[in-house]
Amino acid sequence: MKRTYIANLTEGECLIKGYVEAIRDKKIMFLVIRDVTGSVQVTIEKSVCPDVYEKAKALTLHSFVAVTGKCVYSEYVRNGGKEIYPTDVDIMSIAEVLPLNAESGQDLRMDYRWIDLRDEKKVFLFKIQTAFEKYAVEFFNKNGFIEIHTPKITALSSEGGSEVFELKNYFGQPAYLTQSPQLYKQMSMMAGFDKTFEIGEYFRANPSFTSRHDTEFTGIDVEISFIESHHEVMDVEEALLKYVIAGVKNDYNEEYKKYFGNDIITMDYDIPRISLTEAYDILKREKNYEVPRALKGDLDPEGERLICEYVKEKFNSDFVFIIDFPAKARAFYSMKQEENPELTKTYDLLFRGIEITSGAQREHRYENLRQNIIENGINPDNMSEYLDFFRYGAPTHGGFGLGITRTLVKLFDLPSVKDVTFLFRGPARLKP
Amino acid sequence: MKRTYIANLTEGECLIKGYVEAIRDKKIMFLVIRDVTGSVQVTIEKSVCPDVYEKAKALTLHSFVAVTGKCVYSEYVRNGGKEIYPTDVDIMSIAEVLPLNAESGQDLRMDYRWIDLRDEKKVFLFKIQTAFEKYAVEFFNKNGFIEIHTPKITALSSEGGSEVFELKNYFGQPAYLTQSPQLYKQMSMMAGFDKTFEIGEYFRANPSFTSRHDTEFTGIDVEISFIESHHEVMDVEEALLKYVIAGVKNDYNEEYKKYFGNDIITMDYDIPRISLTEAYDILKREKNYEVPRALKGDLDPEGERLICEYVKEKFNSDFVFIIDFPAKARAFYSMKQEENPELTKTYDLLFRGIEITSGAQREHRYENLRQNIIENGINPDNMSEYLDFFRYGAPTHGGFGLGITRTLVKLFDLPSVKDVTFLFRGPARLKP
Numbered sequence: 001m002k003r004t005y006i007a008n009l010t011e012g013e014c015l016i017k018g019y020v021e022a023i024r025d026k027k028i029m030f031l032v033i034r035d036v037t038g039s040v041q042v043t044i045e046k047s048v049c050p051d052v053y054e055k056a057k058a059l060t061l062h063s064f065v066a067v068t069g070k071c072v073y074s075e076y077v078r079n080g081g082k083e084i085y086p087t088d089v090d091i092m093s094i095a096e097v098l099p100l101n102a103e104s105g106q107d108l109r110m111d112y113r114w115i116d117l118r119d120e121k122k123v124f125l126f127k128i129q130t131a132f133e134k135y136a137v138e139f140f141n142k143n144g145f146i147e148i149h150t151p152k153i154t155a156l157s158s159e160g161g162s163e164v165f166e167l168k169n170y171f172g173q174p175a176y177l178t179q180s181p182q183l184y185k186q187m188s189m190m191a192g193f194d195k196t197f198e199i200g201e202y203f204r205a206n207p208s209f210t211s212r213h214d215t216e217f218t219g220i221d222v223e224i225s226f227i228e229s230h231h232e233v234m235d236v237e238e239a240l241l242k243y244v245i246a247g248v249k250n251d252y253n254e255e256y257k258k259y260f261g262n263d264i265i266t267m268d269y270d271i272p273r274i275s276l277t278e279a280y281d282i283l284k285r286e287k288n289y290e291v292p293r294a295l296k297g298d299l300d301p302e303g304e305r306l307i308c309e310y311v312k313e314k315f316n317s318d319f320v321f322i323i324d325f326p327a328k329a330r331a332f333y334s335m336k337q338e339e340n341p342e343l344t345k346t347y348d349l350l351f352r353g354i355e356i357t358s359g360a361q362r363e364h365r366y367e368n369l370r371q372n373i374i375e376n377g378i379n380p381d382n383m384s385e386y387l388d389f390f391r392y393g394a395p396t397h398g399g400f401g402l403g404i405t406r407t408l409v410k411l412f413d414l415p416s417v418k419d420v421t422f423l424f425r426g427p428a429r430l431k432p
Numbered sequence: 433m434k435r436t437y438i439a440n441l442t443e444g445e446c447l448i449k450g451y452v453e454a455i456r457d458k459k460i461m462f463l464v465i466r467d468v469t470g471s472v473q474v475t476i477e478k479s480v481c482p483d484v485y486e487k488a489k490a491l492t493l494h495s496f497v498a499v500t501g502k503c504v505y506s507e508y509v510r511n512g513g514k515e516i517y518p519t520d521v522d523i524m525s526i527a528e529v530l531p532l533n534a535e536s537g538q539d540l541r542m543d544y545r546w547i548d549l550r551d552e553k554k555v556f557l558f559k560i561q562t563a564f565e566k567y568a569v570e571f572f573n574k575n576g577f578i579e580i581h582t583p584k585i586t587a588l589s590s591e592g593g594s595e596v597f598e599l600k601n602y603f604g605q606p607a608y609l610t611q612s613p614q615l616y617k618q619m620s621m622m623a624g625f626d627k628t629f630e631i632g633e634y635f636r637a638n639p640s641f642t643s644r645h646d647t648e649f650t651g652i653d654v655e656i657s658f659i660e661s662h663h664e665v666m667d668v669e670e671a672l673l674k675y676v677i678a679g680v681k682n683d684y685n686e687e688y689k690k691y692f693g694n695d696i697i698t699m700d701y702d703i704p705r706i707s708l709t710e711a712y713d714i715l716k717r718e719k720n721y722e723v724p725r726a727l728k729g730d731l732d733p734e735g736e737r738l739i740c741e742y743v744k745e746k747f748n749s750d751f752v753f754i755i756d757f758p759a760k761a762r763a764f765y766s767m768k769q770e771e772n773p774e775l776t777k778t779y780d781l782l783f784r785g786i787e788i789t790s791g792a793q794r795e796h797r798y799e800n801l802r803q804n805i806i807e808n809g810i811n812p813d814n815m816s817e818y819l820d821f822f823r824y825g826a827p828t829h830g831g832f833g834l835g836i837t838r839t840l841v842k843l844f845d846l847p848s849v850k851d852v853t854f855l856f857r858g859p860a861r862l863k864p
Contacts, residue, residue, distance in 0.1 A: 003658060018624070019825055019827070035626060036578075036624060036626035036627075062825035064828075066658070092796065092826065092827055092828050093827075094825075096824055112824075113619075113623070114619045115622075115824055117625070118623060118624045123623075123624065126625070127578060133579055137565070138566075141563070144468075146558050147558070147562040148854050149633065151855045151857050153862065154862060154863075155862035156863065156864065165601060166600040167597050168597075168599065169597060169598055170597065171637075171639065173862055184855065187546045188854070191546040191547075191549035191550060191555075192450070192467070192549065192555065193555065193558070194467060194468035201581060201632065203584075205601060207603065216584060225449075226435060364524065390525070391527070392494055392544075392546075392547055393496050393526075393527035394496060395449070395496040396496075422581055422582065425583050425585055427603045430585065430602065431587050431588065431817060432588065432820075
């Protein structure tokens with residue numbers, strides 16, 4: 001017999017497969033079996049089917065089974081009002097006593113992440129992530145982007161050395177893990193690829209223990225050629241987010257409501273674009289807040305939180321672009337503004353209080369780039385392999401990187417990236 | 433004015449952006465400008481537009497430009513019979529003398545990969561790869577798979593130590609790069625995810641210098657729960673390949689024909705499934721070939737080539753599943769056959785002479801798995817963290833890994849994975 005997913009059960013003969021979520025064994029044995037689509041009650045009366053009852057007595061919580069039987073509707077049953085009277089229970093594996101219970105703390109849950117994830121709400125987060133990425137891929141394909149897979153191992157260590165992981169045994173050569181595809185997605189522009197994207201893993205040897213940092217994370221990276229300013233980059237990112245969130249909402253809003261009590265956000269507005277200078281003014285005027293002097297050139301976490309609060313009140317927007325950061329606060333590859341070279345054609349995208357993206361138009365002119373490198377106190381000879389990309393012709397270009405986990409954390413309003421990562425990696429977390 | 437992609441040019445005012453593919457400057461200057469969609473001739477008469485002519489004189493091969501002008505149809509012009517009479521040429525960057533020419537060897541081409549890729553046929557390979565992955569993502573979403581991103585850094589080094597890259601500085605802990613998502617995609621089955629996929633990068637410290645080996649590559653990995661045998665895994669892989677190749681063919685067959693002279697393959701047949709024992713018989717009977725004794729338990733490259741030749745002649749199939757490998761030749765996590773424990777529920781998929789996939793039903797029963805580990809000469813204590821995945825309930829499950837680059841190499845009939853990799857990584861190749 002062909003397996004039926006529990007959500008699709010109708011009255012009649014059936015075969016379901018899943019794990020035992022609950023057992024109640026009085027005179028009659030009740031099992032709750034769950035699969036990825038839902039759960040259903042299996043009712044076993046000893047007098048009716050003594051053989052099945054004997055087999056089922058071996059079951060423990062989270063044992064995996066296949067149950068053959070008859071599905072009937074019953075008004076006395078929760079879980080959608082269906083129950084199954086089994087004719088056979090086939091045991092795939094018996095679970096030992098579970099190491100997790102409702103009181104287990106996050107660290108123990110992470111040790112046994114595969115058991116922790118046996119929870120419909122947690123699985124739902126990954127269904128949403130799957131849809132999020134599907135719609136992103138769809139958006140890029142509809143708009144003529146080429147997908148690239150940039151190397152994760154590199155001999156170039158040009159993005160600032162301190163937070164880079166190094167390999168021990170790359171055939172006698174110094175080798176590092178890439179912190180971002182930055183250099184290589186820029187290279188794809190020099191290759192004439194016009195518009196590229198990548199969904200991939202990146203690595204940061206960041207010793208921070210915050211709710212938004214991890215040593216390995218998944219990002220969506222985008223680079224586009226032949227732009228005039230960073231505003232075109234923002235246009236692409238805004239269109240991407242609108243497409244993806246509308247798609248996810250269309251597929252999953254009902255289920256989202258069930259778990260989170262409210263609707264997935266709607267993005268029927270243009271995301272406000274506020275210069276950093278303007279943001280400082282607004283924070284002072286509207287929120288009586290001044291970003292600490294040492295952090296001038298950027299927003300601190302409290303400033304990010306408050307400016308998001310402001311755009312929510314004022315424009316009912318969950319997002320805000322902060323634009324035109326000073327050159328001294330941005331990476332050397334950012335393009336300076338023609339009218340005011342103190343400022344760059346850069347932006348951050350904030351979502352519900354945190355930064356989920358950095359974007360910019362990049363400097364594509366060899367001499368200007370070299371000058372920027374020197375101004376940043378870096379010896380351009382150490383960057384010669386990167387600089388070479390720009391010697392044989394280069395289009396104007398820009399792009400952005402979007403952290404998927406950070407975005408999902410805020411979409412679900414969850415406390416930590418750990419909640420939306422399949423297996424979190426941090427300075428003290430390398431297992432399982 | 434809004435930019436027009438060259439393939440979309442019609443008569444009238446236009447703005448195009450791209451790089452200079454050719455320059456001919458006699459009395460009249462002719463430029464060929466290429467963007468990601470095609471190329472077009474720009475005709476500059478000094479007497480008609482002296483200012484534009486003066487600017488254009490600075491141009492070198494592969495300089496990047498924006499050209500404003502008027503597009504007209506002309507029967508004297510190649511490249512689709514269009515030419516542009518410019519009113520302005522805006523120079524983004526002037527290219528230095530190119531380090532590559534038609535005679536440059538592969539190694540130099542790889543040093544300057546971004547210039548090497550300025551070639552419509554090479555860009556086309558990445559358009560196909562983009563579509564290949566898009567259709568894969570579509571297939572998985574339509575069939576209820578959940579996408580996962582398994583960690584690439586791990587403290588578990590359980591898949592055989594010799595070909596693993598190790599990190600130098602993971603906060604004082606031993607840490608490795610994963611060779612495959614094997615352990616973690618199995619873990620996703622224990623989490624009750626039912627069916628999962630991942631498109632990601634994997635790392636092998638493999639010192640081989642062959643046309644099909646690299647130290648970093650992109651793979652599609654799949655795992656499904658509640659299966660009865662490896663045949664269900666093959667069913668999924670076959671359906672995936674049919675869906676993806678039909679999609680790619682639908683979108684790109686015409687362009688493919690232009691570059692490769694023939695059609696993209698059609699998969700309107702069931703892929704033959706031949707046991708390894710049967711394959712040995714066929715090779716002997718039909719091809720007078722015997723696999724060297726030392727390699728018994730597998731096919732050698734010559735055997736793979738010949739069995740593919742046979743199925744092509746006999747069934748007109750470009751693919752063949754070789755199934756039921758002996759236990760001693762397969763990984764410990766493969767499930768043994770009930771009727772004959774010498775054999776496993778495993779398979780390889782060969783495509784035009786090379787293996788592109790390994791697949792199997794896995795052993796999900798803790799005691800059997802432990803026994804397999806011991807029989808493979810491994811101390812099960814060293815595998816305890818992996819074994820733990822199976823202690824708290826486990827469904828039957830199986831899956832496969834499909835190398836994207838290997839598949840594309842054979843789809844295009846190209847000599848090496850280097851040709852279809854954006855930036856190849858091998859023992860002697862870490863740059864750019």
